Amino acid sequence: MSKITGSEAVIKCLLEEQVDIIYGYPGGAIMPVYDELYKYQDKIHHVLTRHEQGATHSAQGFARISGRVGVAIATSGPGATNLVTGLADAQIDSTPMVCITGQVSSHLLGSDAFQETDIIGISTPITKWNYQITKASEIAEIFAKAFYIAKSGRPGPVLIDITKDAQFEKINFSYKKIEGIRSYKPVPKINHNNIKLAAELINNAKKPLIVWGQGVILGNAEKELIKFVEKSGIPAAWTILGASAIPTSHPLNVGMLGMHGNYAPNILTNECDVLIAIGMRFDDRVTGDVNRYAKQAKIIHFEIDPAEVNKNIQVDVAVLGDAKQTINEILKKIDNKSHKKWHEEFKKLYEVEYKKVIHDDLNPKKEGLTMGEVIKEINIQTKGDAAIVSDVGQHQMIACRYSNFNKTKSNITSGGLGTMGFALPAAIGAKMACPEREVVAVIGDGGYQMTIQELGTVFQTKAAVKIVVLNNDFLGMVRQWQQLFFDKRYASTEMVNPDFVKIAEGYYLKAKRVTKREDLANAVEEMIKSDEPYFLEVLVEKEDNVFPMIPTGSSVSEIRLS
Amino acid sequence: MKKKLIKYTVSVYTENSVGLLNRISAIFQRRHINIESFNSSMTEIENVQRWTILVITSESFINKIVGQINKQIEVIQAYYHTDEETIYQESCLFKIKSSLLFDDRKIQNIIKESNAIIVTVNPEFFVIEKSGRTHELDKLYEKLNKYGILQYVRSARIAVTKAPLMISQILTNFKKK
Numbered sequence: 001m002s003k004i005t006g007s008e009a010v011i012k013c014l015l016e017e018q019v020d021i022i023y024g025y026p027g028g029a030i031m032p033v034y035d036e037l038y039k040y041q042d043k044i045h046h047v048l049t050r051h052e053q054g055a056t057h058s059a060q061g062f063a064r065i066s067g068r069v070g071v072a073i074a075t076s077g078p079g080a081t082n083l084v085t086g087l088a089d090a091q092i093d094s095t096p097m098v099c100i101t102g103q104v105s106s107h108l109l110g111s112d113a114f115q116e117t118d119i120i121g122i123s124t125p126i127t128k129w130n131y132q133i134t135k136a137s138e139i140a141e142i143f144a145k146a147f148y149i150a151k152s153g154r155p156g157p158v159l160i161d162i163t164k165d166a167q168f169e170k171i172n173f174s175y176k177k178i179e180g181i182r183s184y185k186p187v188p189k190i191n192h193n194n195i196k197l198a199a200e201l202i203n204n205a206k207k208p209l210i211v212w213g214q215g216v217i218l219g220n221a222e223k224e225l226i227k228f229v230e231k232s233g234i235p236a237a238w239t240i241l242g243a244s245a246i247p248t249s250h251p252l253n254v255g256m257l258g259m260h261g262n263y264a265p266n267i268l269t270n271e272c273d274v275l276i277a278i279g280m281r282f283d284d285r286v287t288g289d290v291n292r293y294a295k296q297a298k299i300i301h302f303e304i305d306p307a308e309v310n311k312n313i314q315v316d317v318a319v320l321g322d323a324k325q326t327i328n329e330i331l332k333k334i335d336n337k338s339h340k341k342w343h344e345e346f347k348k349l350y351e352v353e354y355k356k357v358i359h360d361d362l363n364p365k366k367e368g369l370t371m372g373e374v375i376k377e378i379n380i381q382t383k384g385d386a387a388i389v390s391d392v393g394q395h396q397m398i399a400c401r402y403s404n405f406n407k408t409k410s411n412i413t414s415g416g417l418g419t420m421g422f423a424l425p426a427a428i429g430a431k432m433a434c435p436e437r438e439v440v441a442v443i444g445d446g447g448y449q450m451t452i453q454e455l456g457t458v459f460q461t462k463a464a465v466k467i468v469v470l471n472n473d474f475l476g477m478v479r480q481w482q483q484l485f486f487d488k489r490y491a492s493t494e495m496v497n498p499d500f501v502k503i504a505e506g507y508y509l510k511a512k513r514v515t516k517r518e519d520l521a522n523a524v525e526e527m528i529k530s531d532e533p534y535f536l537e538v539l540v541e542k543e544d545n546v547f548p549m550i551p552t553g554s555s556v557s558e559i560r561l562s
Numbered sequence: 563m564k565k566k567l568i569k570y571t572v573s574v575y576t577e578n579s580v581g582l583l584n585r586i587s588a589i590f591q592r593r594h595i596n597i598e599s600f601n602s603s604m605t606e607i608e609n610v611q612r613w614t615i616l617v618i619t620s621e622s623f624i625n626k627i628v629g630q631i632n633k634q635i636e637v638i639q640a641y642y643h644t645d646e647e648t649i650y651q652e653s654c655l656f657k658i659k660s661s662l663l664f665d666d667r668k669i670q671n672i673i674k675e676s677n678a679i680i681v682t683v684n685p686e687f688f689v690i691e692k693s694g695r696t697h698e699l700d701k702l703y704e705k706l707n708k709y710g711i712l713q714y715v716r717s718a719r720i721a722v723t724k725a726p727l728m729i730s731q732i733l734t735n736f737k738k739k
Contacts, residue, residue, distance in 0.1 A: 149635055183635065306633070
């Protein structure tokens with residue numbers, strides 16, 4: 001067997017893991033790998049993002065829409081530190097991603113060499129696992145481990161740092177996929193007694209409520225969840241990362257939980273008698289004040305990660321395991337029910353929210369455009385089949401609240417970390433993973449400018465993403481808080497913005513600006529019908545607020561409608 | 563409501579890998595918890611390390627922290643115990659001026675009563691070693707401190723648990739799969 005370089009071994013590892021697209025940015029310490037990428041460009045498409053952060057978010061978008069592992073690659077030093085935000089985002093949102101960084105040669109480690117940074121030290125708390133390769137002979141095993149760890153159990157990001165000498169070193173290469181690591185338990189064993197206890201609670205419940213999260217999507221358990229919901233007749237609400245696992249139009253889908261979620265599921269969280277949490281982690285944006293969260297209810301927690309059980313909320317029954325398997329088990333033991341009267345309570349509260357908030361968000365009479373009516377128009381034009389990639393802020397909450405989702409893996413957004421700048425690069429990754437799907441990025445004028453350079457990536461790759469910027473010339477969510485809690489002192493939230501259409505046109509993208517309601521429908525239609533990337537700026541009302549809202553420190557039942 | 567703070571001994575069985583210590587210490591640091599003492603050693607199982615970490619925190623925190631330690635890839639198993647659930651020892655060294663030993667007879671009695679060991683004596687200084695439980699070491703320190711100590715150093719706690727820990731079984735079960 002002839003020897004190959006460490007760099008070629010890296011490429012062969014990627015091929016063994018069926019990687020065909022990677023996102024990255026070259027530089028000194030990773031050049032040997034890029035040289036191999038050049039040779040293998042018919043097999044692996046390297047997408048040159050305009051910043052390494054963009055590479056991580058693209059890899060995340062790729063992973064979130066496809067369920068595959070996203071791959072990002074960068075050089076040492078600043079290339080590596082620019083991955084940090086994406087790694088932290090992927091860690092908190094459980095996104096399978098492998099990041100590869102070049103590193104200075106091993107004899108220079110620790111000497112403050114040019115572009116040396118301790119990326120292993122830096123990335124440790126924001127990765128599921130990381131490893132520094134200093135010998136080419138380690139490459140095959142470490143890559144196999146990295147992909148296995150990134151996608152198994154509760155997924156997460158892995159970083160592999162490779163010294164430059166290891167990239168040059170010649171070795172005999174053979175690859176073996178990994179099936180287990182003795183110190184790592186990706187999926188806990190199912191405790192059948194707890195399944196029984198959970199089933200008893202569910203069957204005896206008068207007012208049960210299901211709250212599901214991304215665990216359902218990560219565990220490919222959407223069908224099982226729908227069966228569970230339909231058989232048990234239990235109203236089901238979602239966290240924003242869980243959105244789209246059950247179609248929006250499903251009659252038992254009672255809406256979004258949390259700070260800007262729907263009125264009914266938030267209020268009734270504090271009235272249900274059994275709360276069934278599935279693949280969600282009781283984030284503070286979902287629970288509000290934990291000391292006043294579902295205190296009256298017995299709580300059942302379906303969860304793959306034992307460290308999440310009793311972390312924020314004490315539960316009565318923990319059903320550990322993979323959601324697909326545990327839901328299948330519980331399905332065998334639960335009764336057919338409809339909970340008609342209980343559903344009436346959701347309907348009543350929905351009517352209240354509709355009258356006070358939703359109607360005017362979606363059918364405004366005032367002159368200025370609302371973010372809600374833009375989302376409504378996107379729903380009409382895409383028939384609810386699009387993947388919506390949102391950034392962070394007011395527009396994100398509006399996009400999550402009002403988008404219609406027919407298909408799973410359609411709501412791609414930065415949930416746990418709240419990373420402004422996420423959407424544009426994530427949309428690029430999502431579109432490349434699933435070119436057959438319509439991918440619409442919905443972004444605010446603030447977040448857009450944090451990764452606006454990725455328009456260059458859109459132009460170069462021709463990835464047909466549709467970019468909608470909802471422009472209110474404000475950092476809207478912070479402004480909303482300043483209005484409500486800081487006596488309207490708008491400290492550094494007003495934005496003096498450039499001509500976004502001209503910028504898009506500078507990247508040779510089709511671009512349009514909408515300033516009047518009567519032009520909105522046609523513009524959205526033209527955008528969706530376009531086979532090419534398209535930029536649409538909509539000037540929206542400057543000082544609109546997102547409601548409902550649970551102010552920080554309040555209980556879910558104290559949700560405000562105005 | 564203020565949470566009751568207790569001394570916990572955390573025992574972590576790990577693979578012997580570079581960087582894991584950073585990963586584990588970050589879990590304490592995130593919750594702003596100081597590590598009182600830390601010991602890493604070999605164990606009864608080849609290639610398995612045992613870390614003994616002493617922290618002062620609440621039951622609710624230690625439970626969550628150990629959960630988060632347990633999910634790290636290279637951690638085989640982590641546990642936490644109270645002092646009553648472990649047999650533990652710490653040890654310390656005192657370096658004291660030799661002249662004191664002859665000037666004041668009491669110091670000889672202190673050494674005898676405390677079951678400390680004289681490690682070395684020379685004309686300038688002598689060194690004594692004492693192993694025991696925290697309070698025993700504290701007591702000896704207090705007594706000797708009155709006379710003046712040139713150097714004092716204390717080791718981390720090491721502890722075994724009264725209840726069995728099934729590490730070998732975890733590893734055997736993995737092999738069977």
